Amino acid sequence: MKNMSLRYALLGLLGEQPYTGYELKQRFQMKMVHFWNAHHTQIYRELNKMEQEGLVTAEIVKQDENPDKKVYTLQEKGKSVLTTWLLNKEVSPPKIKDEMLLRVSLFQFIPEEEAIGFLQESKAHHEQVLNHITMWKEETYNEEVMEERIGEYLTTEYGLLYMKNWITWCDWAIEKLEKRQEKK
Amino acid sequence: MKNMSLRYALLGLLGEQPYTGYELKQRFQMKMVHFWNAHHTQIYRELNKMEQEGLVTAEIVKQDENPDKKVYTLQEKGKSVLTTWLLNKEVSPPKIKDEMLLRVSLFQFIPEEEAIGFLQESKAHHEQVLNHITMWKEETYNEEVMEERIGEYLTTEYGLLYMKNWITWCDWAIEKLEKRQEKK
DNA sequence: AGCTTCATGTAAAAAGTTACATGATTGC
DNA sequence: GCAATCATGTAACTTTTTACATGAAGCT
Numbered sequence: 001m002k003n004m005s006l007r008y009a010l011l012g013l014l015g016e017q018p019y020t021g022y023e024l025k026q027r028f029q030m031k032m033v034h035f036w037n038a039h040h041t042q043i044y045r046e047l048n049k050m051e052q053e054g055l056v057t058a059e060i061v062k063q064d065e066n067p068d069k070k071v072y073t074l075q076e077k078g079k080s081v082l083t084t085w086l087l088n089k090e091v092s093p094p095k096i097k098d099e100m101l102l103r104v105s106l107f108q109f110i111p112e113e114e115a116i117g118f119l120q121e122s123k124a125h126h127e128q129v130l131n132h133i134t135m136w137k138e139e140t141y142n143e144e145v146m147e148e149r150i151g152e153y154l155t156t157e158y159g160l161l162y163m164k165n166w167i168t169w170c171d172w173a174i175e176k177l178e179k180r181q182e183k184k
Numbered sequence: 185m186k187n188m189s190l191r192y193a194l195l196g197l198l199g200e201q202p203y204t205g206y207e208l209k210q211r212f213q214m215k216m217v218h219f220w221n222a223h224h225t226q227i228y229r230e231l232n233k234m235e236q237e238g239l240v241t242a243e244i245v246k247q248d249e250n251p252d253k254k255v256y257t258l259q260e261k262g263k264s265v266l267t268t269w270l271l272n273k274e275v276s277p278p279k280i281k282d283e284m285l286l287r288v289s290l291f292q293f294i295p296e297e298e299a300i301g302f303l304q305e306s307k308a309h310h311e312q313v314l315n316h317i318t319m320w321k322e323e324t325y326n327e328e329v330m331e332e333r334i335g336e337y338l339t340t341e342y343g344l345l346y347m348k349n350w351i352t353w354c355d356w357a358i359e360k361l362e363k364r365q366e367k368k
Numbered sequence: 369a370g371c372t373t374c375a376t377g378t379a380a381a382a383a384g385t386t387a388c389a390t391g392a393t394t395g396c
Numbered sequence: 397g398c399a400a401t402c403a404t405g406t407a408a409c410t411t412t413t414t415a416c417a418t419g420a421a422g423c424t
Contacts, residue, residue, distance in 0.1 A: 001414075002382070005283055012290040022403050035285035039385060044405060065393070067403045079293075086294050091284055091305060093313075095412095098278035099189055101219035101342060103270060106196040107335030109263075110270050115335075121275060129277075150364070151291030151299075154357045158285065165349045173338045180334070185386075186410070206375050223413060228377060249421070251375045279384095 003092075006038055006046055007055075011082040014056060014074040016149075021047050021070065030136055031152060033129060034159035035094075047072055055081055100125075104173070112181050116174055123170040130163035187276075190222055190230055195266040198240060198258040200333075205231050205254065214320055215336060217313060218343035219278075231256055239265055284309075288357070296365050300358055307354040314347035 013019060013027050021044045028038055050056045055078030058070050100122045107115045137156050146153045197203060197211050205228045212222055231254075234240045239262030243255050284306045291299045321340050330337045 003413080004382095005281065005286060006383080008290075009286055012286070012293070015290070015293060020403075021405095032286075032289070035280050035282040035289075037279060037281075040403095041386085041405075042384060044403095048405095063402090065402090067391075069403060082290070083293055086287060086290055087298060089305075091287075091302075091309070093309065094280060094282035094284065095221060096219050096278060096280050096282075097189065097221075098219040098280075099276050100278065101339050102189060102193055102196070102216075103275075104342075105216070105219075105335045105339040106192075106199070106266070106270055107338065108333055109196070109199060109267055114271060118275070121273075125275070125277065147364075149292055150361070151289045154291065154360065155285050155289040157356075158288075158353050161349055161353050162346075165345055169342050169345050172341075176338065177334070187385085188410095190411080204375075205377095224375095225377075225414090226412065228375095232377095247374090250373085251419075253375060 006042065007050065008082055008085050009036055009038070010043065010046060010050070011055065011074060011078050014072060015079065015082065018071050018073040020072065024072075031140075031156060033132065034162050035155065050078065054078075107177075112177055116177050116181075119170055119174050119177070123167055123174075126163050126166040126170070130160065130167065133159045133163065190226060191234065192266055192269050193220055193222070194227065194230060194234070195239065195258060195262050198256060199263065199266065202255050202257040204256065208256075215324075215340065217316065218346050219339065234262065237261075291361075296361055300361050300365075303354055303358050303361070307351055307358075310347050310350040310354070314344065314351065317343045317347065 009028075009032070010024060013024055019027065021040065024043055024047075025038070025040045028036060028043075047056065047058070051058050051072070054075060056072045056074055058072050061069050061071055063069060100118075103118060104115075104122075133156060137160070141153055141156070193212075193216070194208060197208055203211065205224065208227055208231075209222070209224045212220060212227075231240065231242070235242050235256070238259060240256045240258055243257070245253050245255055247253060284302075287302060288299075288306075317340060321344070325337055325340070
């Protein structure tokens with residue numbers, strides 16, 4: 001059985017309004033950083049497939065300054081495929097590959113100062129993403145949008161909590177390692 | 185350029201003590217649920233490759249009651265490959281595919297009661313994982329193990345925080361949706 | 369009678385990544 | 397001069413998942 005979550009993610013974004021592949025990639029980066037990601041080549045491929053299957057239609061738009069673009073519009077068939085999936089009860093657990101945490105879990109193999117430096121870097125990374133989401137939230141949500149796109153608002157708040165949580169944990173872990181160092 | 189993080193994860197686990205592929209799969213489930221996962225077929229294939237490359241050695245152990253098993257032992261070459269990777273500065277951001285959050289972000293397409301039901305289920309799922317990690321922590325860590333396997337302890341604490349954070353967010357989100365329902 | 373645990377795999381398909389390609393415009 | 401933004405893609409490759417296979421022991 002195929003999974004095809006990327007397909008549903010794209011259909012969901014197109015449920016908002018028509019977009020190009022390029023814009024869809026940006027949407028992923030803007031509001032889904034903390035729970036999804038897709039490479040642009042993957043997005044273009046999937047959009048082509050969906051067009052062939054009649055879930056979306058494409059229209060080429062000519063531009064003066066920039067190269068032509070291909071705007072995809074959600075069709076009825078695509079929308080029904082999406083809602084069927086959304087109402088489907090089975091839920092699969094998150095698939096996470098966090099290389100930073102993998103490395104942290106192997107700290108016993110490297111010197112303490114390397115470990116601390118690594119945590120500081122990871123912290124900086126998560127702080128950046130936190131800023132990114134905070135900015136996105138500020139420029140996107142008002143009462144109206146929150147009512148209309150409630151799901152998106154909920155996951156944005158999740159992203160904020162997730163990043164803050166990471167940073168808090170990171171501070172705690174750095175402190176733990178520093179105390180260990182002092183003992184020696 | 186190849187990524188091969190699975191390889192490093194396996195080498196890291198084998199750094200602890202020799203294991204079979206089957207046991208390695210269980211280790212993943214036990215202590216890495218919240219930041220890594222790998223299918224058993226993937227693990228067996230990678231172990232074979234690493235044996236051929238001389239990073240690990242394998243020994244077949246006969247058992248009376250159960251089928252034969254193949255115990256893998258980390259070699260010097262494997263250990264140096266691992267530490268080289270661990271000390272390498274470049275860090276890649278986490279790759280997360282969270283289908284639950286994807287669905288939440290698309291709540292505008294389904295009725296509110298479905299959304300609430302879905303959040304309750306997801307909450308239950310994360311509560312289960314929280315219990316799982318809590319049990320793992322209790323039966324594994326004492327002062328001694330915490331000193332020896334500091335990295336693992338740090339990531340276990342992270343897992344706990346991650347799950348608690350999810351649950352807190354879930355309660356908040358359910359409340360948000362319930363209030364919206366009342367208004368109508 | 370059917371499910372789980374133990375234990376290891378092959379083959380094929382699907383999903384995701386990397387390298388490369390094109391080409392104009394704008395900013396440092 | 398070099399990098400980034402806009403915009404879309406192909407081909408090759410790597411990684412992950414699924415379906416299938418084997419077979420005994422113990423539990424419900």
